[in-house]
Amino acid sequence: MSDLPGVAITGISGRMGQMLLATLKASGKARLVGAVERPGHGWLGQDLGEAMGGPALGVTVTDDPLEAFAKAQAVIDFTTPAATLGFAKIAAQARAVHVIGATGFTPEEIAALEPAARHSVQIRAGNMSLGVNLMTKLVKTVAEVLGDDWDIEVVEAHHNRKVDAPSGTALMLGKAAAEGRGVTLEEHSESGRHGITGARAQGAIGFSSIRGGDIVGEHDVIFAAPGERLVLRHIATDRVIFARGAVRAALWGIDKKPGQYDMIDVLGL
Numbered sequence: 001m002s003d004l005p006g007v008a009i010t011g012i013s014g015r016m017g018q019m020l021l022a023t024l025k026a027s028g029k030a031r032l033v034g035a036v037e038r039p040g041h042g043w044l045g046q047d048l049g050e051a052m053g054g055p056a057l058g059v060t061v062t063d064d065p066l067e068a069f070a071k072a073q074a075v076i077d078f079t080t081p082a083a084t085l086g087f088a089k090i091a092a093q094a095r096a097v098h099v100i101g102a103t104g105f106t107p108e109e110i111a112a113l114e115p116a117a118r119h120s121v122q123i124r125a126g127n128m129s130l131g132v133n134l135m136t137k138l139v140k141t142v143a144e145v146l147g148d149d150w151d152i153e154v155v156e157a158h159h160n161r162k163v164d165a166p167s168g169t170a171l172m173l174g175k176a177a178a179e180g181r182g183v184t185l186e187e188h189s190e191s192g193r194h195g196i197t198g199a200r201a202q203g204a205i206g207f208s209s210i211r212g213g214d215i216v217g218e219h220d221v222i223f224a225a226p227g228e229r230l231v232l233r234h235i236a237t238d239r240v241i242f243a244r245g246a247v248r249a250a251l252w253g254i255d256k257k258p259g260q261y262d263m264i265d266v267l268g269l
């Protein structure tokens with residue numbers, strides 16, 4: 001029996017679930033002890049490896065998160081906001097670190113996560129990559145330096161299966177820009193322009209979303225002023241960057257006090 005920390009993964013059959021499984025194994029720093037899928041999923045009750053068409057892994061896919069989380073020191077969860085709200089309570093019950101990668105939360109859903117974090121370490125970020133988290137620091141600094149005669153536009157592109165917009169990353173970047181300017185994103189965000197919109201409001205932080213093909217994730221923050229533009233860009237070409245961040249967060253969280261954290265905390269940026 002290995003003494004590596006035990007990790008459970010929710011949404012195990014999903015794009016990120018599968019990437020997390022491979023990344024966890026490659027890390028050699030933790031072992032899979034639980035695999036969760038939604039009720040009715042075809043893999044339930046099967047050994048995970050066999051369900052995937054390969055050799056047995058010794059972990060049975062379950063729709064009972066408590067059964068999976070009770071064996072784990074950390075849970076990595078890239079599912080949906082609705083599923084994550086339920087998992088947060090169960091991770092708190094199991095006293096397991098809860099790494100939350102899902103995006104598309106409403107402000108009310110984000111507030112509803114907080115009670116669980118009184119009993120568990122909760123680490124949530126709309127993007128777990130080093131590059132994007134560093135970019136949020138750069139965006140904040142640039143927005144601080146430039147006045148609001150520099151228009152800020154966040155442009156993001158993702159694959160055609162993505163269900164939320166603007167992306168979680170775009171919102172992180174917009175929030176960083178708003179913080180740099182000393183304003184709130186809620187009061188200055190502008191998205192979904194169509195038709196006779198009128199001129200752009202001074203100080204607005206605009207969002208545009210592109211969806212197509214297999215784009216992993218691309219984000220530009222454009223600072224535009226008369227006569228010049230400054231563009232900060234991140235391009236993800238492989239989902240492994242998100243999975244590596246999530247595994248790092250899970251291990252980082254194990255000896256931390258209950259509370260809410262993000263990837264800036266994990267990466268020490």
Ligand SMILES: NC(=O)C1=CN([C@@H]2O[C@H](COP(=O)(O)OP(=O)(O)OC[C@H]3O[C@@H](n4cnc5c(N)ncnc54)[C@H](OP(=O)(O)O)[C@@H]3O)[C@@H](O)[C@H]2O)C=CC1
Nearest residue numbers: 011014015016037038078079083101102103126127128242
């Ligand atoms: N923070 C970050 O760095 C990143 C965040 N993301 C976010 O992660 C989320 C998932 O992305 P992705 O992997 O591409 O999406 P997928 O749709 O490929 O995967 C989601 C998985 O969760 C499963 N699921 C849904 N509801 C439940 C439930 N109640 N219990 C257990 N499993 C459930 C789905 O099952 P089924 O398909 O059968 O419904 C599916 O297997 C998105 O919100 C995305 O924006 C993605 C990449 C990076």
Ligand SMILES: O=C(O)C1=N[C@H](C(=O)O)C[C@H](O)C1
Nearest residue numbers: 103126127162167168169217
């Ligand atoms: O759904 C995705 O794929 C991604 N989602 C995250 C987001 O909403 O920003 C992170 C990454 O860009 C991929």
